[in-house]
Amino acid sequence: MTVPIYPWRQDNRFELAVDGEVFFPKILEAVAQAEATIDIELYLVESGEATAIAIKALLAAVRRGVRVRCLFDDLGSSEFTEAERAELRDGGVDLRIYNPLRWKRGLANLHRDHRKILVFDNQMAMIGGFGLSDEFCLASESGRTRWHDQMLAITGPVVADWQMLFERAWQQADGPRLSASRMVDRGDKRPPPPSGVQGWARVAHLDSRLNNEVLQALLVSVRQSEKRVWLATPYFLPAWRVRRALQKAARRGVDVRLLLCGQIMDHPPVRYAGQRYYSRLLKAGIRIFEYQPRFLHLKSALVDDWVSLGSCNFDHWSLHWNLEANLHAHDRHLTAKVQDTFEKDFSESHEWTLDAWKDLPFSHRLKIRIWGQINRWVTMWFNIKR
Numbered sequence: 021m022t023v024p025i026y027p028w029r030q031d032n033r034f035e036l037a038v039d040g041e042v043f044f045p046k047i048l049e050a051v052a053q054a055e056a057t058i059d060i061e062l063y064l065v066e067s068g069e070a071t072a073i074a075i076k077a078l079l080a081a082v083r084r085g086v087r088v089r090c091l092f093d094d095l096g097s098s099e100f101t102e103a104e105r106a107e108l109r110d111g112g113v114d115l116r117i118y119n120p121l122r123w124k125r126g127l128a129n130l131h132r133d134h135r136k137i138l139v140f141d142n143q144m145a146m147i148g149g150f151g152l153s154d155e156f157c158l159a160s161e162s163g164r165t166r167w168h169d170q171m172l173a174i175t176g177p178v179v180a181d182w183q184m185l186f187e188r189a190w191q192q193a194d195g196p197r198l199s200a201s202r203m204v205d206r207g208d209k210r211p212p213p214p215s216g217v218q219g220w221a222r223v224a225h226l227d228s229r230l231n232n233e234v235l236q237a238l239l240v241s242v243r244q245s246e247k248r249v250w251l252a253t254p255y256f257l258p259a260w261r262v263r264r265a266l267q268k269a270a271r272r273g274v275d276v277r278l279l280l281c282g283q284i285m286d287h288p289p290v291r292y293a294g295q296r297y298y299s300r301l302l303k304a305g306i307r308i309f310e311y312q313p314r315f316l317h318l319k320s321a322l323v324d325d326w327v328s329l330g331s332c333n334f335d336h337w338s339l340h341w342n343l344e345a346n347l348h349a350h351d352r353h354l355t356a357k358v359q360d361t362f363e364k365d366f367s368e369s370h371e372w373t374l375d376a377w378k379d380l381p382f383s384h385r386l387k388i389r390i391w392g393q394i395n396r397w398v399t400m401w402f403n404i405k406r
Contacts, residue, residue, distance in 0.1 A: 061186050067104055089190065134333075155315075166314055189343060218352065221351070248324060249266065249275070281315065289391045327351070
């Protein structure tokens with residue numbers, strides 16, 4: 021099966037919006053301003069106040085003549101009611117459900133569409149970690165959303181590639197087209213843009229076991245890094261190649277930092293399973309920050325001035341089973357904005373030191389051992405590369 025590899029494109033523009041109280045109104049504004057087409061591909065869709073607001077906006081777009089297509093993952097939209105699905109369809113929205121769960125499909129049910137892609141009039145794309153739920157979109161009593169995430173608005177030539185990626189998933193919505201062949205290792209050969217060049221971007225995507233260029237791009241970038249590698253991910257179960265590359269970068273003097281979830285998260289066992297790597301990473305000189313105020317759901321990397329941002333968690337489960345997509349960019353303004361968000365989040369995090377890690381209580385160590393072993397069994401059972 022042919023997997024498209026998208027080229028680097030110039031002259032793109034970016035606007036980063038952090039947290040749902042900022043980006044959800046921007047999404048609604050884009051829906052309201054769309055004139056011809058709206059295409060939405062999401063994993064998490066849960067009925068609630070935010071979803072009701074979005075449905076009203078989409079139906080209004082249909083009434084003014086806009087073609088609206090929504091592609092929602094079946095597992096991720098399990099809390100999206102049948103009544104609201106019918107409301108969308110009856111109102112003229114073309115709704116498809118990706119890879120419907122069926123017993124006869126066996127392990128193919130594990131293959132999920134985890135992308136978050138919104139394209140308006142083939143002119144603007146919005147990508148990131150967004151889910152259509154109250155936790156993502158609506159501020160709580162604190163004035164901030166319960167989940168800490170971001171969306172990137174993109175205009176320019178690279179939007180056409182995001183549109184093509186959506187079309188590919190739209191046509192394959194009924195189920196995965198998996199191959200028995202090995203992953204294709206295609207590195208992201210970063211262009212050497214001249215100093216001051218703006219707006220370089222490309223679409224990097226993960227198509228289950230058919231293509232793993234998101235991982236390859238990260239590895240190439242980390243191996244070539246000179247000054248920093250900052251990585252934010254909510255579910256820290258990295259492939260061994262990622263761990264090794266990070267350790268080697270730290271040992272040669274690169275500023276390597278991990279921004280991870282603290283105690284506030286949706287799957288605490290994943291946190292404990294990933295913490296079994298902390299000791300070796302800290303010994304290699306890697307700085308580990310656990311975000312404290314809310315659930316950190318960011319998926320981004322800043323390697324020197326190279327930015328990767330999108331849906332990919334960089335954990336081995338996502339890399340094995342999911343459809344994922346990130347934007348890779350060289351743009352000094354976007355780099356500065358991403359750097360600012362990292363630095364703010366570091367300031368609201370607990371940084372682990374090796375001495376503090378050695379003083380963990382027995383109960384915490386026991387949880388790490390138990391969930392770490394369970395993770396090993398799962399990866400071995402499903403033949404997932406660790």
